[in-house]
Amino acid sequence: MTYSEIFKEIVSIMKNDSASYPDFGAGNFEEYEKQITDDMDRMEFLHLVQNYVSTFKIQAHLKFVDNACGYVGFSVMRKGDVLYVTKANNGTGLVPGDKITAIDSMPVSEVAQREKNMLMDESEERQGGLWPAFLKYYKTISVEHEDGSKEELELVLDTEPEPEEKYYSRSYGDDTLYLRFADFVDAQATAKLYEDCRESLEKCKNLIVDVRGNGGGADGCFIPLIEYSFPAGEPVDNYIKPEYPVAINYSERNCDDRLKLLKSFFGDDVPEDVKPMVDKMLADLDANRGKGFVDEDEDMFKGLIGKANPEKVWVLTDEGCGSSGDAFVEAMSFSPKVTVVGRPTCGITDYSNLNMVSFDDFQFMYPTSRDSRIDHGKGLLQRGVPVDKYIPWTPEQIKKDVMLEAVLEEITS
Numbered sequence: 001m002t003y004s005e006i007f008k009e010i011v012s013i014m015k016n017d018s019a020s021y022p023d024f025g026a027g028n029f030e031e032y033e034k035q036i037t038d039d040m041d042r043m044e045f046l047h048l049v050q051n052y053v054s055t056f057k058i059q060a061h062l063k064f065v066d067n068a069c070g071y072v073g074f075s076v077m078r079k080g081d082v083l084y085v086t087k088a089n090n091g092t093g094l095v096p097g098d099k100i101t102a103i104d105s106m107p108v109s110e111v112a113q114r115e116k117n118m119l120m121d122e123s124e125e126r127q128g129g130l131w132p133a134f135l136k137y138y139k140t141i142s143v144e145h146e147d148g149s150k151e152e153l154e155l156v157l158d159t160e161p162e163p164e165e166k167y168y169s170r171s172y173g174d175d176t177l178y179l180r181f182a183d184f185v186d187a188q189a190t191a192k193l194y195e196d197c198r199e200s201l202e203k204c205k206n207l208i209v210d211v212r213g214n215g216g217g218a219d220g221c222f223i224p225l226i227e228y229s230f231p232a233g234e235p236v237d238n239y240i241k242p243e244y245p246v247a248i249n250y251s252e253r254n255c256d257d258r259l260k261l262l263k264s265f266f267g268d269d270v271p272e273d274v275k276p277m278v279d280k281m282l283a284d285l286d287a288n289r290g291k292g293f294v295d296e297d298e299d300m301f302k303g304l305i306g307k308a309n310p311e312k313v314w315v316l317t318d319e320g321c322g323s324s325g326d327a328f329v330e331a332m333s334f335s336p337k338v339t340v341v342g343r344p345t346c347g348i349t350d351y352s353n354l355n356m357v358s359f360d361d362f363q364f365m366y367p368t369s370r371d372s373r374i375d376h377g378k379g380l381l382q383r384g385v386p387v388d389k390y391i392p393w394t395p396e397q398i399k400k401d402v403m404l405e406a407v408l409e410e411i412t413s
Contacts, residue, residue, distance in 0.1 A: 002038040003045050006359045010049065010064070017251045019351050019370040020056060022293075027055050043069070046362075047137050050118065057120040057381060059130070060215070060322055061348050061367045068361040070157025072132040076100065077393055078124045081108045083131060084395050091159035093151075094143065096398050102142035103135065111138070122382060125343065125393050126319040167193045175205040176411055177310070178404075179225075184217035184324045194224045201228050206411050207310040208404070209332070212342065216323025219300060222331075229313045230306030230335045237301045239334045244372040245295040248353065250288035254368045257355050258285055293370065301331070313338045314407045318393075319384065322346030330385045342391055342403050344384030350374050 001009070011033070014026040032052040036045065049064045056062055073089030082101060088094035103111045112119060112127075118134045119127050135141075136157060144150050166182035167189050177200045184190065194201070201207070209225065230236045248254075262278060270278050288294045315338060317329050326349045332338045351367035373379055391403050 001359050003036050003040060004033075004038055006362060007033060007036050007049060009357070009359070010053075010364055013253070013357065013364065013366055017249065017253045017355070017368070018062070018366040019247075019249050019293075019353075019368050020058060020062065020366075021249075022370070023374065024056050027052070042066070043137065047134070050133070054117045054120055058351055058367070059120065059346055059348050061351050061354060062365065064362065064364050066362055070136065072135045072155065072157065073159035073161065074132070075128065076131050077128040077395075078108065078112075078131070079395065080124070083108055084398060086128070086398055089159035089161045092156055093153045095145075097146045097395075099144045100141045101144055104138045104140055105142070120382070126382075126384075129320055129346075169193065169197050169200070171200070172208075172408060172411075175203075176208065176408070177201065177204040177206070178208045178210065180210045181214055181222070183215050184219070184221035184328070187218060187221055190221040191224075202307070202309055204309060205311045207313045208316065208407055209313065210316040210404070211321050211325050211328060212316055212318045212403070213320035214317075214322070214325035214328075215320070216325050216327075219324050219327050222324065222328045223300060223304075225328075226301065226331060227304050228307050228310060229332055229338055230304075231337060232306050232308035234306045236304040236306060237299065239336075240301050240331055242299070244376065244378075245297075246352075246369050246371050247293040247295050248284075248288075248369045249293050250285070250291050252290050254355055255285045255289045257357070258368075296369070306335075306337075311337070312411075315340045316342050316403050316407070317345055317385070317387065318343045319346055322348045323352065326380065326385055333385060333388075339389060340385070340387045341389045341407055342387055343393065344386050345380075347380035347382060347384030350379045350381050 011026045011029045015021055029052065032048055035048055046066045046069060053062055053064050073092045074085055074094050075087040076083040077086055082099050085094045085096055085098040085100065087096060100108065102108070115134050119130050122130065135155060138155060140152050140154055142150065143153050164182060167186070168180050170178040172178060177197065179193065179197065181190065207228065226236055230239060258281070262281065266278065313332070313335070315329055315332050317340060321329060322345060326345045326347060329340060329345050333340050350371050350373070351369065353367060353369040354365050355368050357364045371379070391406060396402060
């Protein structure tokens with residue numbers, strides 16, 4: 001497909017298939033369409049379409065990517081005219097604690113103004129995850145290292161990341177258990193963690209669940225934690241009562257693509273433990289095809305009963321926690337046993353259940369479900385799930401776990 005054809009298809013999806021269309025339609029697409037030529041530079045086209053997509057201000061659940069284009073191998077947090085490196089892959093020339101003071105010889109604030117669409121009007125503290133998406137369009141960065149030395153570094157893409165342990169537990173003393181979930185993607189790995197920690201979960205007085213930076217996955221991966229986090233003997237749905245329905249857009253395209261996805265994922269051999277869920281999805285697709293938005297009636301907390309232990313639960317979260325991470329923090333926030341600590345989550349569940357369309361190496365991802373809380377001014381976009389105890393980000397936190405230390409101090413005080 002030509003660049004013009006790809007963009008027209010994206011606009012059509014935004015008008016008909018994306019769950020955001022009742023609120024935004026296709027946005028101001030004419031402004032971007034007139035800039036597209038079929039012989040333009042590939043990176044220029046990518047940047048232009050990403051700018052267009054960013055005008056909807058839907059982080060992570062609405063995006064256009066080029067699988068042939070590399071990724072910046074480091075993470076940052078912004079404070080004023082400085083980007084602090086918080087993580088860095090081997091080969092970037094960076095280490096956590098380095099300060100980026102200029103990009104292509106421009107101040108950070110000037111680049112922020114140039115890329116204001118892609119920063120989506122987020123506050124500096126909530127911009128961190130957005131910067132790597134567009135830094136790849138620049139050539140060099142001015143860096144000040146912790147020893148005071150300065151240098152110009154070329155921006156290198158696709159460097160080698162350090163392996164990360166995504167799911168693990170720790171004990172602090174005899175009565176405090178810490179669980180880490182970098183995401184909710186791997187159902188087998190999370191199930192094994194629960195099984196390995198079952199005895200500790202049943203006996204501990206204090207539970208700390210760390211979902212900072214959790215990019216989501218499947219809600220089912222956090223369900224086993226819910227009963228431990230609500231008052232003993234009480235139905236969880238006494239506390240978590242969905243106030244507004246979530247509606248799925250059953251457009252023809254969305255139904256066709258969902259069927260293809262299920263087929264590619266399971267083939268003709270659907271495992272017995274998920275067959276009822278898959279059968280329901282197939283039945284819903286068949287019954288609702290072409291109907292547009294249909295309210296979902298699923299209550300995933302029905303039948304769950306709270307447990308006596310742990311007595312208190314702390315959830316550590318931040319602006320990098322989104323999608324199923326958002327859903328987890330919000331569910332936990334309803335429990336009187338739970339204290340949410342850190343910074344508000346990413347807040348991207350207003351529009352969820354992604355569909356993906358491929359155009360050769362380009363991929364366009366968009367949401368197919370819409371939470372009707374939006375209609376009542378209670379959407380999470382650019383706000384996130386609020387916390388009980390706010391801990392602002394500071395450069396000190398690159399080397400010191402201020403959030404965890406604050407919770408452990410409260411437990412022992």
